[in-house]
Amino acid sequence: AQSVAQPEDQVNVAEGNPLTVKCTYSVSGNPYLFWYVQYPNRGLQFLLKYITGDNLVKGSYGFEAEFNKSQTSFHLKKPSALVSDSALYFCAVRSPISGSARQLTFGSGTQLTVLP
Amino acid sequence: EAGVAQSPRYKIIEKRQSVAFWCNPISGHATLYWYQQILGQGPKLLIQFQNNGVVDDSQLPKDRFSAERLKGVDSTLKIQPAKLEDSAVYLCASSLYTGGPYEQYFGPGTRLTVT
Numbered sequence: 724a725q726s727v728a729q730p731e732d733q734v735n736v737a738e739g740n741p742l743t744v745k746c747t748y749s750v751s752g753n754p755y756l757f758w759y760v761q762y763p764n765r766g767l768q769f770l771l772k773y774i775t776g777d778n779l780v781k782g783s784y785g786f787e788a789e790f791n792k793s794q795t796s797f798h799l800k801k802p803s804a805l806v807s808d809s810a811l812y813f814c815a816v817r818s819p820i821s822g823s824a825r826q827l828t829f830g831s832g833t834q835l836t837v838l839p
Numbered sequence: 840e841a842g843v844a845q846s847p848r849y850k851i852i853e854k855r856q857s858v859a860f861w862c863n864p865i866s867g868h869a870t871l872y873w874y875q876q877i878l879g880q881g882p883k884l885l886i887q888f889q890n891n892g893v894v895d896d897s898q899l900p901k902d903r904f905s906a907e908r909l910k911g912v913d914s915t916l917k918i919q920p921a922k923l924e925d926s927a928v929y930l931c932a933s934s935l936y937t938g939g940p941y942e943q944y945f946g947p948g949t950r951l952t953v954t
Contacts, residue, residue, distance in 0.1 A: 727881075755940045766843070766930055766945030767882070774940040813881050817938070825938035826895060829881030 725750040727816050727830035735836045736804050744799040744833045746814030756797040757815040757827070758788055767813060773797060784808070804837045811835075841865065843946035845931050851952045857919035860949045863912070864933030870894075872943060873906055873916050874930040882930055888914065889937050921953045 726749045736742045748754060755774055759767040771782025778790045788799045797814060814830045844863040852858050864871050869890050874882035885904065887895040891911040899906070903922070908914040918925055928950050932943040 757942060759945075764947070764950075766845075766932075766947045767943075769942040769944065772940060772942055815881075817940075819939070826884050826887075827943065829883075831879070831881050 725816055725818055725828050727814050727828055729814055729830035729833045731833050733834045735838060737838050738806055739803050742801050742804040744812050744835060746797045746830060747795050748797060748816040749795065750816050750818045752818050752820050755817045755819065756790065758799050759813045759815065761811040806837045806839050809835055809837045843931055843933055843944055845946035845949055847949055848947065849950050852921055854923055854953055855920040858921055858951060860916045860929050862914045862931030862946060865944055868933035868935055870934045870937045871908055871914050872932040876928040876930055894937060923953050926951055926953045
């Protein structure tokens with residue numbers, strides 16, 4: 724079965740500093756990987772995805788993520804954090820294999836707080 | 840482009856009562872999903888529709904939960920009877936196609952509290 728681990732429930736970073744939100748995954752085959760962000764009382768918003776090719780993926784709002792196959796990781800990064808980046812971040816994985824593995828499986832989320 | 844619409848936004852019911860949630864996906868999106876998000880957890884897929892057919896309902900508690908998408912557009916999720924452990928946010932999402940690398944677009948969710 725596929726799974727996603729977000730080892731940090733909470734990440735605090737000062738405004739202007741770089742941020743990293745960690746994600747590791749387990750899946751059969753080459754994965755499709757996604758990052759979503761959730762603001763209070765709102766649904767999830769898509770940030771970026773990895774399909775194939777370049778290991779560094781760029782997404783919305785200046786976020787990027789690095790795919791590392793050997794470490795089965797897909798960490799979310801941003802060079803300079805903003806207070807407005809404070810939100811709940813979810814990593815998700817889907818296998819290209821057919822069947823229930825095509826479900827999008829989410830991690831438990833990481834609350835990012837950017838301190839002014 | 841209008842997003843995924845859901846109603847109601849909030850619902851409070853007593854255990855053993857019934858409740859229904861409505862979702863209207865993004866126009867042209869063939870695939871519709873219902874997720875349950877319990878506080879402190881990531882969303883968990885309950886059911887997935889491709890047009891008006893069920894693709895995956897393996898995690899739907901079928902003894903109390905039901906869902907339909909009769910005309911292949913909007914959808915209703917029902918719980919009858921509700922239990923305390925059903926308290927959660929119910930998210931609806933849609934995507935252009937099923938599976939693959941296609942991202943899903945989420946509605947604002949319905950927060951259900953069962954007392």
